[in-house]
Amino acid sequence: MADETTETRSEAAPSETTRPPAASPDTALAREIARRRTFAIISHPDAGKTTLTEKLLLYSGAIELAGAVKRKAQQRHASSDWLEMEQARGISVTSSVLQFDHQGLCFNLLDTPGHQDFSEDTYRVLTAVDSAVMVLDAAKGVEPQTVKLFEVCRRQGLPVLTFVNKLDLAGREPLDLLDEIERVLGMPAVPLNWPLGMGSTFQGVYDLRADRVLRFERVARGERETPMEVSGIDDEKLARLLPERLLAELREEVELLAAAGQDFDPAAYREGRQTPVFFGSALNNFGVGPFLAGLAELAPPPQPRPSDHGPVTPAQSGFSGFVFKVQANMDRQHRDSMAFLRVVSGRFETGMSVDHPRLGRKLRLPRAHRIFARERESTEEAFAGDVVGLVNPGLFAIGDTVTAGVDVRFPPLPHFPPEHFARLRPVSVDKHKAFQKGLRQIEEEGAIQVFYEVAAARREPILGAVGELQFDVVQSRLEQEYGVATQVHRLPHRGALWVLAPAAAQAQVQWPMRGVMQAQDSEGRLVALTESEWAADFLREKNPELELATSL
Numbered sequence: 001m002a003d004e005t006t007e008t009r010s011e012a013a014p015s016e017t018t019r020p021p022a023a024s025p026d027t028a029l030a031r032e033i034a035r036r037r038t039f040a041i042i043s044h045p046d047a048g049k050t051t052l053t054e055k056l057l058l059y060s061g062a063i064e065l066a067g068a069v070k071r072k073a074q075q076r077h078a079s080s081d082w083l084e085m086e087q088a089r090g091i092s093v094t095s096s097v098l099q100f101d102h103q104g105l106c107f108n109l110l111d112t113p114g115h116q117d118f119s120e121d122t123y124r125v126l127t128a129v130d131s132a133v134m135v136l137d138a139a140k141g142v143e144p145q146t147v148k149l150f151e152v153c154r155r156q157g158l159p160v161l162t163f164v165n166k167l168d169l170a171g172r173e174p175l176d177l178l179d180e181i182e183r184v185l186g187m188p189a190v191p192l193n194w195p196l197g198m199g200s201t202f203q204g205v206y207d208l209r210a211d212r213v214l215r216f217e218r219v220a221r222g223e224r225e226t227p228m229e230v231s232g233i234d235d236e237k238l239a240r241l242l243p244e245r246l247l248a249e250l251r252e253e254v255e256l257l258a259a260a261g262q263d264f265d266p267a268a269y270r271e272g273r274q275t276p277v278f279f280g281s282a283l284n285n286f287g288v289g290p291f292l293a294g295l296a297e298l299a300p301p302p303q304p305r306p307s308d309h310g311p312v313t314p315a316q317s318g319f320s321g322f323v324f325k326v327q328a329n330m331d332r333q334h335r336d337s338m339a340f341l342r343v344v345s346g347r348f349e350t351g352m353s354v355d356h357p358r359l360g361r362k363l364r365l366p367r368a369h370r371i372f373a374r375e376r377e378s379t380e381e382a383f384a385g386d387v388v389g390l391v392n393p394g395l396f397a398i399g400d401t402v403t404a405g406v407d408v409r410f411p412p413l414p415h416f417p418p419e420h421f422a423r424l425r426p427v428s429v430d431k432h433k434a435f436q437k438g439l440r441q442i443e444e445e446g447a448i449q450v451f452y453e454v455a456a457a458r459r460e461p462i463l464g465a466v467g468e469l470q471f472d473v474v475q476s477r478l479e480q481e482y483g484v485a486t487q488v489h490r491l492p493h494r495g496a497l498w499v500l501a502p503a504a505a506q507a508q509v510q511w512p513m514r515g516v517m518q519a520q521d522s523e524g525r526l527v528a529l530t531e532s533e534w535a536a537d538f539l540r541e542k543n544p545e546l547e548l549a550t551s552l
Contacts, residue, residue: 026315029347029383033314036385037299038108038342040125042153043135044143048165052135052282053098053111059285059292060107062100062372097340097371097387103296108387112149120416120466121325121447124398126152127413128324128342128387131159131299134275138164138171138198142184150185153272159300160275162189163291168281170199175253178261178277188274190264193290194254195279197246205279205287206233206250208257209264213241214290270300302385305344307408312345314384318406319346319354323396324413328441329481330376337441338389339396340371345406348382354404356395363402365390398446417550418449418464421493421529422471425460427485438482442474443522451496451519451527462519462529463488464496493517493529495536500547501526510542525552 043049057063098109110129112122126132132153136142153160164177174195181189193205196213204215213230230237233254238247268274278294280287304311312320325340350367369376369389382388390396399413426435439461443450449464463471471488478484498521499506506526511518515535519527528548530536540548 030315032383033385034301035106036302037105038129038385039131039133039299040110040112040129041133042112042149044145047135047137048282049135055282055285055288056292057100059288060100060102099370105296123152124324124413126156130303134160134162136164138166141172141177141180157272159270159272162275162277164279165282167195167198167202167279168284188262189277190262190274191277192294193278196250305410307410309408312408314345316345319348319404320344320406320408321402322410323398323400326392326398326445337392339392341388341390343382343384343386345384350380352404354402357401357409415551416466418496419494420465420468421491422463423460423489424463425487427487431484434482435484438478438484448474450522454518454520492531495530497528497536498549498552499526500549512538
């Protein structure tokens, strides 16, 4: 019996002369890098960003139902909004990474907070992607936070795809929305499909490039749309499919687009000079499939990154990456800190030795994790374009460069001056140790800064944040993750100025009589917390020899 098994295997195996040659390491690396698509989703709050994220995962097969991850034959509850405060309030507080495969491509989706109080997290995430998806509410159009985030994309040179959401509800005319995108954002908007009706009359979209109608039906478990091929906008099939008024509107609008609109230019899109637009309703799965197909077609592969030694290309020899996010306690079972690393070039391998330029030392990276919201899975390798999680025992900080076989450093990531301040106290003094640990880990994530008043009798932390909601996040996380109830007392200060001078010069600083608190940050550097622009101007005018910085 053993002989028969051996003989069968021998016959089934290809001979040495017919086996195709193995791909060279360089070819295999280039192929894996070419499969990567790393993008962020940006929007104003309530435009439907989180819903679109879940439906992209649904259509790609990464989840079976919105929020349920397919893993080891079990359905685990997972969402891009995984913090308890996010789930309770229905808002995105922190960015998350979701990796999935679709149509032979490997997508790294970075979901971002929409609320302006968490914008610094979003800004850093946008340094780690190669393109962005902008979600607009069909009724509200281009909203203020959308403008701010779009400007960050513009500065980064990111291509932007647009998804106009909530077409199943009453909204503004599609032509009006296209005009607003161009007028407010200064970028031509080119539709790749066109809605058939809106609100209660919304029936699907017309694919302008493929000349076909995708009609949607509300069916169970997110079933896909039913396509109908047509030979043109005047095809008689459309008359059988659409009401007369809706068909007349469609033909008129498509004619206007052909006469006055711009043609889609892939090069202009990749250079950030044009945005292709898709229409749909994420909540009802209308238009998600065509949008995902368009994303797979148009989102660029990993791009070169600037460094102190010129652009670093993805497939060049040597591994490099940078840390753009640090997050503690993603998994309650592990209770650790995770550093999110964007791989810029080459290949990451488990156990590799890397250089850490900021620390001036070598490190061995025992393992990395692929991330799916709060879920993690060990991985042996990763390629340029991927985002991986590194367990962080205090060695990695936001902006750190990590390399192997190449000597480069990537530009520092932006830090934002705090605009709101508050004292933070634990309710129980018995929780002091847990309070200090939790506050230290949360500060490492970069969303808040911690100061201490120089002349205070007690060393109580003062939180500085870009947005006031960060104080609620800190309180919620300290209680949920560290078991520490706290009290927050708002302060009147509105700005911070770091006094960059030797100790002898600091002693000679002329301080205003009011409106300024002398403080130190967690690194012991002198900081002036100012209540008004007048106080900040006084410091500058009376101390012209001092260097005063709004951030470090």
